[in-house]
Amino acid sequence: MMWCSRRALIRGAALTPLALTAADRLSRRAERYFASHGTYDHRTRAYDLHLAYDPAAGLLDGRAHVHAVAERTLRQVHLDLDLAKLSVHDALVDGVSVRPGRKGNKLVLPAPRPITAGTPFTLEIAYGGRPGPMRTPFGQIGWDRTGDPHDGTLVAAQPLGAPSWFPCNDRPDDKAEFTFRVTVPRGHQALANGTLLERSSTGSTECWTYHHPGPMAPYLAALYTGRFTHETWHARDTTTGRRVTGRNAYPVHLSRQARYDLARQPEMFETFTGWFGPYPFETYGAVVVDADLDQPVENQTVSVFGRNHVDGDRTWETLVAHELVHQWYGNSVSLRDWRDIWLNEGFATYGEWLWSEHIGEDSADTIARAAWHSLAKKHDGLRIADPGPGRIFDDRVYTRGACTLHALRLTLGDERFFAMLRAWHDIHRGTSIDTAAFIAHAGRSTPATVEPLLSAWLYDKHLPPLPPPCAESTRS
Ligand SMILES: [Zn+2]
The missing domain is CATH 1.10.390.10 (Neutral Protease Domain 2)
Incomplete structure (x- = not known):
């Protein structure tokens, strides 16, 4: 499958955190949970993910462009990626081809020359394979297949599943701008965080391009592919007067239940802006996937619910409210x-x-x-x-x-x-x-x-x- 054409979207995360001191890096590393995920050696500005997915084979073909800044002098760059299921074919650091290595589930890229603290650098990683959920202390988490037959996909990555589908610095406080260019067979759709910028067809495939200025933690990045019915709604931010367009998506056979159960999102949106202040992002929406989920997940601008969370009786409406509240508390303030x-x-x-x-x-x-x-x-x-x-x-x-x-x-x-x-x-x-x-x-x-x-x-x-x-x- 062909990737979609590349357009320059990378502008750097809207809010770039201040550089850490060496003492900060050491103390954060020492005190944190799940220290095997992520690194304080660099911070990420932007991910630009080119992904081609073949649902019949369950194959993902990816090219990740990462813009980052060194926090100390780097001779190697470490990223998290599920190397049990995905392999890296090719990698460039600052445009120079390098030989990728691994250390457990860490992708290790040698720097062609030392990258000094505070210096921006770029990575380009070509990878692929059959992604699937990762085994974590909280069960199988991350990329998964949906529907019957298994021709759809979902991502529910909180807290440790982001490396199941793209190479990242998997820390909740390493927030970046994201662009997704996702190629799927014609007739399938792709949904990701942020705004749909472009949808283009080439022969038997379609490319969907989304952009989210973020900043967003890797675990809140999400992608859904398959066949969905879409519904658009509008709500007013009561603090700024801004009109925000929301977008829901759900499988056709769940339309009746999903439409009713999600119908009060505009009222929630308006009420919550009154309580919590201006809505932090450019859009919002809920995706219902054709799979049972233990819990919905508050992916940034696009929360995901399982088919078990819609019954046409608003039994789980409290969770619809819960995931929307997270956009302020959890996603924006993280x-x-x-x-x-x-x-x-x-x-x-x-x-x-x-x-x-x-x-x-x-x-x-x-x-x-x-x-x-x-x-x-x-x-x-x-x-x-x-x-x-x-x-x-x-x-x-x-x-x-x-x-x-x-x-x-x-x-x-x-x-x-x-x-x-x-x-x-x-x-x-x-x-x-x-x-x-x-x-x-x-x-x-x-x-x-x-x-x-x-x-x-x-x-x-x-x-x-x-x-x-x-x-x-x-x-x-
Ligand atoms: Zn929650």
């Missing part, structure tokens, strides 16, 4: 490290509770008190700001994280609480942060001290009591 996962999941879960309150079902206070009772029945507590690598998706990270925000809301009052949430996104938009930064931020939002309250909720195993309800946060 993690320095997976240990801080409560900053994603606690916020998105609290967004579910706020949505319930908004549509006249149980109030956030009612849900928080029920969640607190169920947490109190568990024998072992969890330090949710450092739950351990194997427990980043433990239910308690979600519910105790959301209870933490509710306790803060009861302490601050609604006006200060929502101003604090909006400012948290506004100040840290496009960057990666940690729990200490959140505690400091919350502390600045009120003359009262909230550090002891937050420390108890986030760092003690013992479950603290919820403050008593106050009138303004108990609407039902």
Whole structure:
């Protein structure tokens, strides 16, 4: 299959993080979860992925153009790639052909000459094979096939599955601009993050080009191929007046259920912009794939749901809200490290509770008190700001994280609480942060001290009591 033609789109990530000091690099490497993924030796500005997929054979033919900057003097560049299923045929560093090597699941590219700290460089990697999900502590994650017959694909890569389909620096805080040029057989479609720029046909194939300025972490990059019905919707950002176009896609046989279950996304969008501030990206959409998924995933600008998440009765609508909230908290403001996962999941879960309150079902206070009772029945507590690598998706990270925000809301009052949430996104938009930064931020939002309250909720195993309800946060 032919790749689509290349157009110059790389402009560098919209927000480039500051260079790290050597001490920063060492301390981040020492403290982080899943240290075998990613490197602090370089940071990425942009990925430009040319991908040709043959669904009959399940074969992916890829060429990745990576623009990066050295954080220290480099004699080799390390990238994450599932080398058990994909092989590298050819590689260039700064335009010079080099011999690719490997170290476990690390692709190692020798630099033709040392790249000094702060110097931009480019990589071009031709690779291919039959991609599939990667074995991780959280099950099989990443690229997978969908449908019956298996002629579609999906990507659900959180947290460690990005190397299943492209070579990357697989750290949640290495955020970059992305371009995808995806060639599929005519009659198939390709969906990826960001905006569809171009769709062109050549003989029996079609090329779909998407661009997302990001910045986006590799685990939030997504690609879906197959046959979909599309639906366009519009919503207004209530803070800026901007009209945003959303796009949903789902298999034809799930149209009725999916259309109904996703129908309140425009209302969510408008409501959430009121609570959380301006929507951070250029577009949004939901893709339903013809496969069961354990959980939906909040890929940036394009969340994915399994066919098991649509039933025509809005049974899983809370998850539709949850994934949209992640676009602010988790994607735009993202993690320095997976240990801080409560900053994603606690916020998105609290967004579910706020949505319930908004549509006249149980109030956030009612849900928080029920969640607190169920947490109190568990024998072992969890330090949710450092739950351990194997427990980043433990239910308690979600519910105790959301209870933490509710306790803060009861302490601050609604006006200060929502101003604090909006400012948290506004100040840290496009960057990666940690729990200490959140505690400091919350502390600045009120003359009262909230550090002891937050420390108890986030760092003690013992479950603290919820403050008593106050009138303004108990609407039902
Ligand atoms: Zn989530």
